[in-house]
Structure formats: structure tokens, C-alpha cells
Amino acid sequence: MTSAAILARNSQAGPHKCSRINPSTGKPCNTIFSRPYDLTRHEDTIHNNRKQKVRCPLCREEKTFSRNDALTRHMRVVHPEVEAYGKRGRRGD
Numbered sequence: 001m002t003s004a005a006i007l008a009r010n011s012q013a014g015p016h017k018c019s020r021i022n023p024s025t026g027k028p029c030n031t032i033f034s035r036p037y038d039l040t041r042h043e044d045t046i047h048n049n050r051k052q053k054v055r056c057p058l059c060r061e062e063k064t065f066s067r068n069d070a071l072t073r074h075m076r077v078v079h080p081e082v083e084a085y086g087k088r089g090r091r092g093d
Contacts, residue, residue, distance in 0.1 A: 020047045058082070 014034035020043060022029050029047070033039040045051065045066040053064040054071045058079050065071040075082055 018042055018047075 014036075015032045016034070016036050016039040018029040018031045018033070018039060020029050021027065031042060033042065051066065053066055054068055056063040056065070056071060056074060056079075058075075063074070065074065
């Protein structure tokens with residue numbers, strides 16, 4: 001079997017391209033992902049206008065994120081003085 005045939009059989013094989021229209025430019029997004037999960041997550045977080053954004057409670061200028069993990073990373077990098085933002089306590093504590 002050729003490598004192309006093997007790739008064709010594997011539905012996980014990329015590239016997976018986002019064909020949604022970017023509303024600010026009117027052109028296709030064309031962002032490429034190697035896994036279909038990443039494309040789906042991108043479409044849901046970037047192109048879903050109904051999805052609520054999360055806001056940094058400490059930034060003076062409004063800073064929003066489309067995913068909680070991005071806010072948690074922002075807090076760790078930009079506001080390291082805030083101890084353990086986004087960490088959950090252990091069960092039974």
C-alpha cells in the first residue's frame with residue numbers, strides 16, 4: 001500500500017484547513033491544523049460568535065480570551081503575583 005493510501009485511510013491525518021470566513025477581512029481563515037480536534041476547537045472558539053469570552057479581572061484595559069486555559073496561562077505569565085489562579089483544590093480539603 002502506498003503512503004498516500006495509508007494517509008487516506010486515516011481520518012486523523014492532516015492537514016485540516018479552516019474554511020470559515022473571517023468577518024473582519026471577508027476572506028477564508030485558511031488556518032491549518034494537523035488534527036481534526038484542533039480544527040474543531042478553533043472553529044468553536046474563534047468563529048463562534050455566541051460563545052462567551054472570559055475576561056481578565058486584573059487588566060486595566062479589557063483583555064478577553066476565548067478559552068479558560070488561555071486566561072489561566074495569561075494569569076500565570078502576566079500576573080504571577082496572583083497565587084495559583086485557576087487551580088482547583090484537592091478533593092476532601
